[in-house]
Ligand SMILES: Nc1ncnc2c1ncn2[C@@H]1O[C@H](COP(=O)(O)OP(=O)(O)O)[C@@H](O)[C@H]1O
């Protein structure tokens with residue numbers, strides 16, 4: 366039996382999921398991170414998750430795909446070794462070069478954000494260790510390289526925030542003109558077979574030597590793919606460590622003022638944005654068990670009077686694209702249930718404002734929202750969110766991003782319809 370392995374690298378951990386062609390799950394596992402910015406931990410998680418798959422299943426895995434957090438980037442030397450710490454998706458250090466970015470790219474372009482991969486590239490080009498850099502890669506690209514040994518290959522989901530033109534399927538002239546353009550990866554469609562796994566790695570982790578490693582995607586697009594949503598007007602909200610919105614639209618929308626961008630899905634667009642609010646703020650104050658317990662006691666049909674902007678540190682990407690935006694978590698009630706109600710209600714308000722912006726910017730009218738990620742289990746939160754969204758809110762058929770990534774590894778999965786440039 367042919368089996369397909371999806372590996373999802375998020376913020377709080379990595380997950381594996383093994384599927385067959387009928388969509389039946391044969392195995393899944395989780396690897397919680399102690400430090401989500403440690404490439405050594407990423408590498409350990411990758412090999413550990415593969416080795417946790419029972420050998421009878423492992424020997425039937427014929428293809429693998431990996432998703433990672435979008436615009437998490439690494440600078441690597443000619444051997445593929447990182448020459449510096451990775452720059453995570455929500456790291457806004459590149460704010461200091463935003464004026465230089467603005468002078469290079471078209472007005473309002475997706476990469477006009479302190480957290481875009483392109484801004485991080487410009488920032489990195491001005492650092493002392495840049496002379497030793499040979500490859501500029503995304504997290505998913507580098508993890509796939511560890512398996513197939515091919516450096517400098519990415520997918521057009523991870524490369525959107527690098528400035529790759531996903532309509533013309535090429536780098537724009539303003540990137541081709543860069544003096545360090547040769548550091549950038551060759552870009553292929555997500556799910557494209559890249560190469561058989563390196564034979565030494567295959568033997569080391571017990572995978573078949575003819576196992577194919579495919580191009581990947583981003584974590585929130587993997588969650589979208591897992592949901593099975595395809596219809597314009599339907600949307601997927603990823604309630605993970607962050608809050609990520611994706612609305613299926615027939616029109617592309619791009620507006621860097623609000624952090625709105627569009628990923629390509631065949632001839633449709635995933636119009637959306639990614640906020641730094643979300644589960645990471647909840648986890649700072651509550652354990653998962655407390656979240657489950659206290660959420661059940663919330664009077665969900667009453668709107669909390671507490672109006673927060675829940676962030677762990679200054680800066681948001683969407684629907685407010687402002688690296689200086691301050692967290693707002695006052696007043697703090699003594700009652701922990703009331704505090705949680707205020708947090709869930711406030712994140713629901715931000716989600717609703719996000720979808721309102723997407724629609725007013727030209728995306729299809731919102732009809733229904735499916736929920737993915739760790740927060741998808743929270744039914745009381747779904748009721749609160751539905752009150753603000755004013756459309757049905759349902760849990761995705763599959764809430765694990767790794768499910769979508771495993772589907773991406775299936776040949777002719779038609780998840781990413783073949784594009785014509
Ligand atoms: N019952 C719950 N209600 C709301 N959020 C939850 C619940 N259980 C877990 N979470 C949140 O889910 C998040 C982890 O979700 P996950 O999809 O694994 O995130 P990521 O992939 O971004 O690391 C945590 O930040 C946690 O706060």
Ligand SMILES: O=C(CO)[C@H](O)[C@H](O)COP(=O)(O)O
Nearest residue numbers: 434435454583585586607639
């Ligand atoms: O917030 C994030 C981490 O989970 C990523 O930015 C998320 O992947 C959103 O980016 P994209 O829409 O490109 O997938």
